[in-house]
Amino acid sequence: MHFIPALPASADGLKAFSFTYVQYDPTDPLGKPLALTALFPIFIMVSYATLIAARRDVYLASVCLGQLLGEAFNLGLKRIVKEPRPTTFLGGDYGMPSSHAQFMAYFATFSVLHLHLRTSYKNPIWKHVLSLGTVLIAGLVAFSRVYLHYHTATQVLAGIQIGTILGLVWYLFSTRILLPFLVDTCKILEHPLCLQFCIRDTSDVGDLTLCEYEGIRKWEQECALRDRSLAGTGVGKSVLESAKKKKMK
Numbered sequence: 001m002h003f004i005p006a007l008p009a010s011a012d013g014l015k016a017f018s019f020t021y022v023q024y025d026p027t028d029p030l031g032k033p034l035a036l037t038a039l040f041p042i043f044i045m046v047s048y049a050t051l052i053a054a055r056r057d058v059y060l061a062s063v064c065l066g067q068l069l070g071e072a073f074n075l076g077l078k079r080i081v082k083e084p085r086p087t088t089f090l091g092g093d094y095g096m097p098s099s100h101a102q103f104m105a106y107f108a109t110f111s112v113l114h115l116h117l118r119t120s121y122k123n124p125i126w127k128h129v130l131s132l133g134t135v136l137i138a139g140l141v142a143f144s145r146v147y148l149h150y151h152t153a154t155q156v157l158a159g160i161q162i163g164t165i166l167g168l169v170w171y172l173f174s175t176r177i178l179l180p181f182l183v184d185t186c187k188i189l190e191h192p193l194c195l196q197f198c199i200r201d202t203s204d205v206g207d208l209t210l211c212e213y214e215g216i217r218k219w220e221q222e223c224a225l226r227d228r229s230l231a232g233t234g235v236g237k238s239v240l241e242s243a244k245k246k247k248m249k
Contacts, residue, residue, distance in 0.1 A: 037141045037144045056198055058179065070103070077096070078096060085155075096155045102159035105161075107134070113167070143156075179203055
């Protein structure tokens, strides 16, 4: 197969994929756990893609868009500031500001604002638990960048500050300007394509899990479905139609 390149003689000249390539001291008990925290942004981006594809929610898509714009802004700042990392053999590019710290700060800020301003759990303590957990994870990722010598403390603090500001600004912009314009003014959810792909906006749903659960329970009751094996087969509709016909007789 001529399209496959020749086997390299050594690793010289090859470049590691930096998104998942993290170096640490194997003799340090904290090295590997903290190196794994560098993968949190990747986990979050995969979660964005999965949830957007599964839920088809414009609100979640707007959150992801803000995250991507923040990464582009970070890349531009690094090219402008051109401040090197603490070492020449870790990271490989410029380090001001830390993209990991900025990414997690944006995510934590937007999440906390959403939890406290737009959710309505039966037990309010969940807002505080989830908020605290998100902030702690973001802080752990930021700490790991300094601990593993990928960034200076100044670079990480700059990333946290920028990410926090971007998270706040984008939350206000998306919830007060972008989504109202698209959903209420432009009526994009009424477009045939959006109707075809079941695009929705859940920004005003206080407890999405409870809403979906109660909706499915109501559907099951209306369709008289008690056997899970019937779900998705179309039997529910026929059962409901049969029940209506019996009442008419």
